Amino acid sequence: MNTGLSSAAAAPSIHVRDASLVYDRTFLFDRLALDISGSAWTVLLGPSGVGKTTLLRLVAGLETGASGQVESDDGAALDRRISYMAQQDLLLPWLSVRENATLGARLRGSVSNERIAAADELLARAGLTAAADLLPAACSGGMRQRAALVRTLMENRPIILMDEPFSALDAITRLQLQDIAADLLADRTVLLVTHDPLEALRLGYRIHVMSGRPARLGDAIAPVGPAPRQVTDPRLVKLQTELLAQLAEAARETAA
Amino acid sequence: MTIGSLIRPTIVFAGLICAWQVVVMATAVPPYILPGPSSVASVFHERIDTLADNAGVTLIEILAGFAIGTIVGMASALIMTYFRPARLWLMPVLVVSQAVPVFALAPILTLWLGYGIESKIAMAVLIIYFPVTAAFYDGLRRTDPGWIDLARVMNASRSAELRHIRLPAALPALGSGLRVAAAVAPIGAVVGEWVGSSAGLGYLMLHANARVQIDLMFAALFTLAVMACVFYFAIDTIARRLTPWQTEISIEKEDP
DSSP: OOSSSOOOSSOOOEEEEEEEEEETTEEEEEEEEEEEOTTSEEEEEOOTTSSHHHHHHHHHTOOOSOEEEEEETTOOOOTTSEEEEOSSOOOOTTSOHHHHHTHHHHHTTOOOHHHHHHHHHHHHHTTOGGGTTSOGGGSOHHHHHHHHHHHHHHTOOSEEEEESTTTTSOHHHHHHHHHHHHHHTTTSEEEEEESOHHHHHHHOSEEEEEETTTTEEOOOBOOOSSSSOOTTOHHHHHHHHHHHHHHHHHHHHHHO | OOHHHHHHHHHHHHHHHHHHHHHHHHHTOOTTTSOOHHHHHHHHHHTHHHHHHHHHHHHHHHHHHHHHHHHHHHHHHHHHHHOHHHHHHHHHHHHHHHHSOHHHHHHHHHHHHOSSHHHHHHHHHHHHHHHHHHHHHHHHHTOOHHHHHHHHHTTOOHHHHIIIIIHHHHHHHHHHHHHHHHHHHHHHHHHHHHHSOSSSHHHHHHHHHHTTOHHHHHHHHHHHHHHHHHHHHHHHHHHHHHOHHHHHHHHHHHOO
16 A cells, blocks of 8 residues: 555554553453464453553553553563554544544644645545544544544554444444544554444454453464355354354453 | 624614613703713713723723733632532632622722722632533533543543543533623622722713712623623633534534
8 A cells, every 4th residue: 555654664563561450459360461463363252340451551551540561572662653543533523534644643733735735535444434534423423433543543553452443433434433443453563342243253353351350361263264254154153152242242341 | 703793782882872862852851860872972072081091991800800800710610620628618709709689798808908999900800710610610610521430541641631521522611601600790890980999981970970970880781791802702602613613513503
């Protein structure tokens, strides 16, 4: 692809060690370890309140109250190498879709014609050319989330953290966005938190179920074949059954 | 703005004047208690210079008070947002500025600042300081935490975060504060004039009242009312222009 954004060379893998979070005198997780493979999608699944988001925010370097070491295999700092996408699109309502897409450059005072051209190219790939000058309020939920995806990509960073990015969308739009994301983020190190086992199986290279209190990570499930996988794939359907069973067990453990 | 939104107030206003005329004719109330619309209209015609001169003084008081109050209020809100000690020390001042009635402060301000426009401007500033500061401070503090997370991951400096996210996000709240301020600023100016002055519409009303020129008093009252309304709608329009993304939403909801 030629988006004016050199694709990130060899995205690093990330290792989280000794992640601990005490909330209300209970360990939500205690010396938890997580390995996020380089240039691949790692997916965290698990019941609500198990601490998935906290773990993701710990990697993002956002204040969480959790402690732990987050390191990359190349030894360099993670700061300025992370892009973050949340469940809410977080588009600024006073900026057009195009201006929102270049928000990072705006915030760092480095908006240029090249950046805007790059944004236009990515907006075109996300099917948002006609919406580039609209305010977010005039866009549908799917368009807004695509705009948020473009904004995330515009950061052109090797590590992408996504916290239930597609969960507020209808089923069809969700599948479309998963395809776009899988296509555009194929070479990045991605940590995806989701509630949706199907989403995990379509996109994940390694899938971990997080459960219990303090939380543990289940062994990685690794679906075969390149992402995005077809929902009709019988192997996927079989894995989904197993995964749902694991999630039901996880919900029981966590509630107990 | 539709034609209907202009016609309705015109009809209401014309109706009120008719009712006024009917009351005057039906009750045969003496003109030194309630002059009829026609005698007030003729005073308008005869004393237009006096009315204009005094209206100009009051207008300057209102505008200056509004400008200074807005700037000081916005600055206070910004300082309170960013410096914790300022928050702790300024909050009591803010509360006291409202707890003490402005009417009680008027004689002191006149004593200190004299009979000129300074004491009236100070009154207007005092009366609008609280609504502006409280509204803007609230707006600055209620920035969507998701936007702040996004800005942090995008390595925005605090000033960029303020300029691109917190400030625009607080504009709708500031707009509400400015509307309240626009409505009460004339009160501050006129109260100041009542306590002691030699010019202004408030002064003219007291002066005319003492000389039983009730028709002139009514004319001054109308001038003040029209001025206050025009000022309010001007500020309302500016506040809307500042937040066009808000107007867009409200139009959708109001007129299907």
